[in-house]
Amino acid sequence: xxxxxxxxxxxxxxxxxxxxxxxPAAREAAATPALSIQTVSHSYGARRALIDVxxxxxxxxxxxxxxxxxxxxxxxxxxxxxxxxxxAGKIGVFGHDIGQAPSEALRLMGVxxxxxxxxxxxxxxxxxxxxxxxxxxxxxxxxxxxxEVLARIGLADRAGSKVRDLSGGQMRRLEIARAxxxxxxxxxxxxxxxGLDVKARADILNHVRQLVTEQGIGVLWATHLFDEVIPSDxxxxxxxxxxxxxxxxxxxxxxxxxxDVNAAFMRLTGVQSGSLAx
Amino acid sequence: MSSTTLDQAGPDQTRRGFSLSEYITCxxxxxxxxxxxxxxxxxxxxxxLVRPLVWLFIFAAGFRQVLGVSIIxxxxxxxxxxxxxxxxxxxxxxxxxxxxxxxxMVYDREMGNMxxxxxxxLPRWYLLFCKLLAGTAVSLLQVYAFLLIAWxxxxxxxxxxxxxxxxxxxxxxLMLGSLGMLISSGIKxxxxxxxxxxxxxxxxxFSSSALYPLWRVQEGSPMLYYVCQFNPFTHxxxxxxxxxxxxxxxVSLSVVGGCTAxxxxxxxxxxxxxxxxxxxxxxxxxx
Numbered sequence: 001x002x003x004x005x006x007x008x009x010x011x012x013x014x015x016x017x018x019x020x021x022x023x024p025a026a027r028e029a030a031a032t033p034a035l036s037i038q039t040v041s042h043s044y045g046a047r048r049a050l051i052d053v054x055x056x057x058x059x060x061x062x063x064x065x066x067x068x069x070x071x072x073x074x075x076x077x078x079x080x081x082x083x084x085x086x087x088a089g090k091i092g093v094f095g096h097d098i099g100q101a102p103s104e105a106l107r108l109m110g111v112x113x114x115x116x117x118x119x120x121x122x123x124x125x126x127x128x129x130x131x132x133x134x135x136x137x138x139x140x141x142x143x144x145x146x147x148e149v150l151a152r153i154g155l156a157d158r159a160g161s162k163v164r165d166l167s168g169g170q171m172r173r174l175e176i177a178r179a180x181x182x183x184x185x186x187x188x189x190x191x192x193x194x195g196l197d198v199k200a201r202a203d204i205l206n207h208v209r210q211l212v213t214e215q216g217i218g219v220l221w222a223t224h225l226f227d228e229v230i231p232s233d234x235x236x237x238x239x240x241x242x243x244x245x246x247x248x249x250x251x252x253x254x255x256x257x258x259x260d261v262n263a264a265f266m267r268l269t270g271v272q273s274g275s276l277a278x
Numbered sequence: 279m280s281s282t283t284l285d286q287a288g289p290d291q292t293r294r295g296f297s298l299s300e301y302i303t304c305x306x307x308x309x310x311x312x313x314x315x316x317x318x319x320x321x322x323x324x325x326x327l328v329r330p331l332v333w334l335f336i337f338a339a340g341f342r343q344v345l346g347v348s349i350i351x352x353x354x355x356x357x358x359x360x361x362x363x364x365x366x367x368x369x370x371x372x373x374x375x376x377x378x379x380x381x382x383m384v385y386d387r388e389m390g391n392m393x394x395x396x397x398x399x400l401p402r403w404y405l406l407f408c409k410l411l412a413g414t415a416v417s418l419l420q421v422y423a424f425l426l427i428a429w430x431x432x433x434x435x436x437x438x439x440x441x442x443x444x445x446x447x448x449x450x451x452l453m454l455g456s457l458g459m460l461i462s463s464g465i466k467x468x469x470x471x472x473x474x475x476x477x478x479x480x481x482x483x484f485s486s487s488a489l490y491p492l493w494r495v496q497e498g499s500p501m502l503y504y505v506c507q508f509n510p511f512t513h514x515x516x517x518x519x520x521x522x523x524x525x526x527x528x529v530s531l532s533v534v535g536g537c538t539a540x541x542x543x544x545x546x547x548x549x550x551x552x553x554x555x556x557x558x559x560x561x562x563x564x565x
Contacts (some may be wrong), residue, residue, distance in 0.1 A: 081397045103296070106399035117394045119311070121318040126311075133307020134398035134405075136300025 034218030040089030110179030169200030366488025379413030380458030414451030
């Protein structure tokens with residue numbers, strides 16, 4: 001099962017959240033999805049990890065990709081970021097096919113993977129400079145962008161610190177800052193708050209939501225935590241490799257006659273609450 | 279945390295291709311990061327130096343009286359055994375470094391650091407090439423540190439040799455790094471790599487002209503002589519040996535150049551990040 005109308009609902013969400021003067025430009029930008037997943041399937045040998053997955057993420061929208069461990073979220077991320085070759089279906093980033101024009105697609109994308117990918121032996125700034133170099137950004141420009149993003153995440157005074165000396169929350173914030181260094185239009189975050197305390201989780205979520213409203217970035221936020229989804233988000237429920245529902249949270253709740261995301265998820269998947277703890 | 283507005287529009291959504299300066303910036307960044315990591319890991323630096331120095335100070339000193347070396351090109355006179363094996367030890371540094379770089383690529387692929395590299399928008403073949411060059415650059419640091427110490431041990435090639443050996447070291451470093459990457463491409467698990475190291479490094483090193491001249495090998499075992507002749511590491515050693523004395527061994531240059539191209543193309547085609555990711559599923563169990 002796919003989801004064809006998420007782009008429309010996401011645009012509407014954005015229009016409501018921004019000043020009216022900005023709405024036409026936003027609508028124009030939203031005409032091309034930030035991310036378009038079309039009937040994507042993927043298998044590991046005989047095991048099917050993704051089955052005909054389809055949905056869009058609009059610019060300036062926050063889309064939560066909700067699924068249990070093993071649902072296929074990270075496989076989908078690996079396909080979007082070209083770490084895996086696409087076996088079936090199409091993935092586009094602002095109209096660029098990731099299979100046909102990977103450079104153009106990757107240039108517009110920032111990624112935070114579930115496992116930490118920072119270099120612990122290097123300093124905070126050195127990690128940023130390395131990432132900038134991978135995007136062809138020269139040292140001077142990279143340093144100024146690095147200072148800018150560090151100030152934004154409250155780590156300006158830690159630029160020279162070794163990454164291994166940072167807390168888990170600070171490392172995650174640094175990874176988000178790093179992903180934004182080349183000024184992408186689409187941000188992918190895979191379980192970005194796993195292992196963090198409540199405050200660090202809230203800080204990171206707030207920061208990412210601000211990026212959506214203030215900078216117009218399209219965000220795909222993969223999570224298995226229901227409380228990270230709020231009513232203004234778009235929601236994609238992925239279970240055992242299939243999209244079971246997608247659209248505005250309110251619409252999914254209405255369609256499932258559920259009071260909250262937790263209940264909607266259980267109705268859609270048939271998973272009992274007791275098994276969610278695992 | 280506060281959020282600020284994006285002060286630039288971000289990347290052009292219709293832009294295609296990359297400028298030369300972007301390619302160079304990327305290369306510089308990868309080499310710089312590899313060098314920094316190497317310098318931060320002091321134990322790695324020291325162990326990379328200790329290995330050849332043990333061979334030089336202990337093995338070569340002990341075998342000096344046992345193994346005689348006749349006058350063979352590029353040497354114009356009798357040389358001490360230590361002088362003879364110095365190029366072989368330089369190549370050994372590169373061999374270990376090439377394999378260790380590949381080990382780090384398997385590790386990075388499993389632990390996720392390689393993902394940072396591979397989601398760069400620059401072409402994947404170029405990123406892997408840069409990674410190989412970075413590994414070679416690190417091996418150059420090690421080799422020149424070794425040559426500096428060896429100089430105090432009376433292993434002093436002509437001064438110009440320190441310069442003329444550089445292209446040979448770059449080419450042999452690329453060949454051995456490519457070979458390591460090609461081997462690592464076929465490895466699904468980090469744990470398997472240690473076994474491969476034993477099956478690659480030691481056979482390559484001992485069946486070469488690193489420790490003894492090939493005419494000596496031929497006297498002892500014609501079969502081994504042919505094995506040594508087919509061993510690309512032999513040609514890496516000879517290329518370095520001649521270059522250290524300002525000369526070119528054309529056969530070795532051809533073999534090393536050809537092997538570098540073949541291994542590199544094979545490695546770039548074969549390198550598949552999904553091997554490490556798919557084994558456990560992405561991110562340690564998640565799929």
